Amino acid sequence: MSMLLGLFLAPLLAGLIHRVKAFFAGRQGRPLLQLYWDLARLVRKHMVLSRTTTPVFLLGPALSLVSLLACLTLIPLGGPALLRFPGDILLFLGLLALVRFATVLAAMDTGSSFEGMGASREVAIGALAEPGIFLSLAVLVVQTRALSLSGIWARSGPELWSRAGLVMVLVGIAMFLLLLAENSRIPVDDPNTHLELTMIHEVMVLDHSGPALAVIEYASALKLWIGSLLLSSLVFPLHSGSAWLDLLGGVGVVFLVALAVGLVESTSARLSMLRVPQFVGLSSALSLLALFLVIR
């Protein structure tokens, strides 16, 4: 159920963020369902394939979408996840690394300096973000003594917040910053810009078209969903006793996270590319601080 929700609602998040930004700008803005229409159009279009490219070009997006779908089976939402076993956290992170490996190689396959530039930025940010994600999840592991995402979900919640509020706040902030960085949002990347030289994510997919682009767009919507879901299920889970209420609450928090992303994008400027590592490092530092508070 939670998996299906993710599959269907993920593209809505992008629409929601756009609506928040449109409100702040004072315009009507894109329809909420725009990404659904975009995807419907893209899958029916042809592709232009560069003569330079190899099967890696199409395999990259395919593998990353499938990996993200696999990730979705591991995250709890309003109830334990479809699949749960000790150490599923590690598989989850491994799959995210696979996503990065696949998209970066698909970008490099075109032999364009733009895609290379985006790929270089992506791996730099990714390599720095990796410890941050591990450490923030580690804090939750220590706090809940659970080795699986569903286990953390089961033992996290208001009780944990009252016991270790500060730590949870730190972890929450760290994970939110990572969400911004990993999903190419302001202040790390600007999803709205059309300028090749400043982009990260968009510039990596400059050559993909048609169904392949649809796969990429859908995958990045899923990635945003998964990132928000982690925050919702692990940091702010609801345990009301009713599974339906928990589910509703979980989805609500996911949308709140998207709202917060929109708010950040509406009111702050992008960082200079030189500052991005510091920004990503900050999230690692925050989770490290939380970790020390926990194991001290």
Added chain:
Amino acid sequence: MKPEILSYPEFSKKLAGRHLAALMGLPGRSGSVLMVAVTTPGAPSAGEEAGACPPGGLQLPATVVEGTFPSLTLEHPQAHGFEREFFEEWKVRPEGHPWLKPVRFPQGQPGLTDFFKVSGEEIHEVAVGPVHAGVIEPGHFRFQCRGEEVLHLEISLGYQHRGVEKALPGASPARSMAYVETLAGDTSVGHALAWCRNLEALAGIRVSARAEALRAVALELERLANHCGDLGALAGDVGYLPTASFCGRLRGDLLNLTGLACGNRFGRGWIRPGGVAWDLEPVRAEQIRTRLAGIMRDVRQALDLLGRSGSVQARFERTGILTREAALELGLVGPVARASGVALDCRRQFPWGPYLDPAFPVCTGLLGDVACRARVRIDEMEVSAAFLDSLLAHLPEGPLRVGMRAMAPKAFSVSLVEGWRGQICHVAATDTQGHLLACKVVDPSFRNWFGLALALRGQQISDFPLCNKSFNLSYCGHDL
């Protein structure tokens, strides 16, 4: 004024310490070319009070060249672009020019030139354009990069070459107005004004005070709209949503004010030889004045937000620095040069009509970074808004348009107008029958492009769009 024909060494000496507004060729006797320079006084030194450059002081040194001549660029770097253009047009080679590359590729094959190259297996080139990512004109940018750092940027234009300058002298009056109003679409008023003032000078007529005032209104509205748009675009480039959206809308509102006055949002069809085509009745003038006040209130608020945002200022400051020395040596103009502390402004140097105020403010900056270029634009908007307000309140009386007369034979005329991008220089010469023989158009972009290339050295490539916006130059104004 007539060009003063000198020997080559004297000619070269005459350029020292002066600002080269234009360099053009006129057909001479038996295959030789008369090279005419239009020079204006150089900038006052940095210490002097801003805007101290006194009015007047135009000079027209000229010399006869044939086959080859020693390049002026070595001594006067600001001649580099003019000499390349000269070579392309007249096939007279400036010997020793360090960088004799095509400017406009009139024979086709744009972008086919030896780009400056930093060798080494680590260096990669980024080639951007001609088709850019945004909704902008085409041009080719070649970066030599090591990682994210730009070692060198070379700009190769010419994609927009339409042959307008060549077509100008023989065109019908109606068509030549269409040409000059599309020389650089966002500077329709500036170029139309420079063109008409030349024709009027050649015909020896004076336009009325009212027409001059209305022309000034058109020119300043154009400046306001474009500066406002630029500031919004700068905010957009660093992803700062509020100012970007507000200024984008306000720019449209400012264009609409011009549209209200003459029916065209870019001021096309407003300025005509002998005066202006559209009047501002008192009601309309008052309407523009009130709407302008409202727009400026919103503009101030949007810009205040920009100034207060630390994350924006961090991106603007110390990005894309252009030193005063470089700006002077390369003869840069307009807000770009003023942001680097070069206090030159044609409204002060060659004033006319309502600008005949010895205290007309010239806005300058010190550092020459993106922040300064933004600041100068903000200051100039305030100056223009105040100027417009008083102008619209007291429009002088007089006829809109006086009839044109035949132009003087064998005459030479220079017109300098401070467009929103900077000094626009039009030169026109007539033949023995009083028909136009040759025209020269120098858009401010022609000079400033090189300044952009220089400002990018050692910068992060991701800052290029920001620097580019802070210059915001015209491609077709360069390519003609």
Added chain:
Amino acid sequence: MLRVVTWAEQPSDWWGWLLVLTGLVSGILGVVFALAQHDLKRLLACHSVENLGIIALGLGLGLLGLSGGSPLAAALGLGGGLLHVWNHAWFKSLLFMGAGALGKATGSLQIESGGGLLRRMPGTGGAFLVGSAAISGLPPLNGFVSEFLIFMSALELLASVHPLAGAAGLGGLALISGLAVACFTKVCGVVFLGEPRSPGAQKATEIRGSMLVPMLLLAGLCLLVGVMAPLGIGVLGAPLQQLAPQADLEPIRGSLGWVAALGGLVLLAGLGLGHALSRRPSQPGMTWDCGYSRPTARMQYTAASFAGPLLEMFSFVLKPRHHGSPLEGHFPAPVGHHGEVCDPFTQRLYEPISRSLMRLALRVRVFQHGEVQLYLLYILITLVALFIWEAL
């Protein structure tokens, strides 16, 4: 080493700590230096340093588990470390063979002179890609399985007896694997993808089958160990039972089963989706070049530029040197640029030592005349001196 360490009934903490720290330092430095290399063989050598670091880290965590009384962590750490020894042997041989094939086909081991080789050498390229994914610790390949065990050990320690070591191991290994992904995307992207960057790469062809088959076999092995992970634990079961008898490995086997199943499924589904995509109607074209008519191979990202942002962050250890004259004037003349990263051990440890040894040797040469009598005299003096010393 493991043998020796486990002789003792209860290993003391500091052994584990020492191994963890050595592992972290060598792992992180190894991968950072690898990132800076221009030569494929040197790069792979640096990765060996990194992988030995991972192995040491696993063993160290395991020892800490033993000493702290967490048999599960011990079994996981030691098992992961041991498994990684195997895995490393496989994917590293695969990668070295790939490098050899590359050198043979293009005549150069410089990364920057590769490019577009996957089209020209699909077998080598495919095998190398699998090896790269394996060494980067990506599911569903063998590298992920051993790193999974080590990570699990760190998580166990974190939640129980040695939280600090667990945290260090976790963060360190995460950084290492993040950087490894960066490094191998660089190699694969620059060498195998895009357009050829040198004449050698331009005319490269696939190598002989006899060289190709072992690579393909090894690649298959990497995959097999990955998707047969639960069996792998079975193989390790016996030694682990000895090392950490109390550990209950059943849940781990279950987890590995899921890992293998889901990983395998992802791979299959990914291939399927990729195939489905390639069947969609398409039109051939050129890589988008902004409409510019004369693109060159120089307009591709170079390996150095690709790794640039990361190297910049680690410049305090790498101390990169750049040679090249700065651009002067408004119209500069063409210049060259070259950058390199020197090995700090060669530069700051071995070289000074060997230099002082040489100096010493030169001084000692005074005694060397080549005359037999003198040498006899030296021996005599030495003997006398020894006797005196003995007598004292």
Added chain:
Amino acid sequence: MLKALLARLNQGHRTAVGIPEALPDRTLGRPRFQPVRCAEGCSECARVCPTAAIVPGQTLDLGSCLFCGECARVCPHGAVRFGRSPAMAVRRRSDLVLSGPDLQLAEALDEQALRLFGRSLRLRQVSAAGCNACEADVNVLGTLTFDLARFGIDFVASPRHADGLLVTGPVSRNMREALLKTWQAVPAPRLVVAVGACAISGGPCFDHEQTCGGTDGLLPVDLYVPGCPPNPWTILDGLLRLLGRLEGPEAG
């Protein structure tokens, strides 16, 4: 953040609801051409036309017209009059050549294309020697007032992501190859929109050897938007008609 919110409240919601029926009073909208009124032998209009867009007594080519209004000003018989309606975009080049007062406005794409693009259309803008006025008016469509994105239309960076080209400028000889390369980079099915007199007919440079005289003959144009530059409302009106979002003779 509070400041930004306050500023937003101050600046207000700015998106216009519909396309205005009439442009401001001095702005020249859709002309009413009545050659029947022309007197024999009168060619005042042709004399002042900068682009030879008008043939007295016969045709007025909106694709060449720069909307300078000189013809209407000099015509003694009122054969040319400019109205204020922004709706002017057409689907066929021949529709722009007026021989009477009627203008066949653009009809929607066929049903199959509408199913594809009706709610989502991505365009790649190519300026082929445009003077930056058309470009500016296309850019304006993204601002608060016009808010193009609310109709599902957007401009994208890469032609690979696009469903069509929006071309401005007379297509200089130097831009010809780049334009064609961009076209080839757009995956099928795809559209072409020509915006402005230059892109339709070459504009003031219609007979220059340095230009190709517009997009016609190079690309299959699906929508022509006349003007120099077209008012943003004219462009928006044309795009919405193309997508079947707007029907009828006047803008709604």
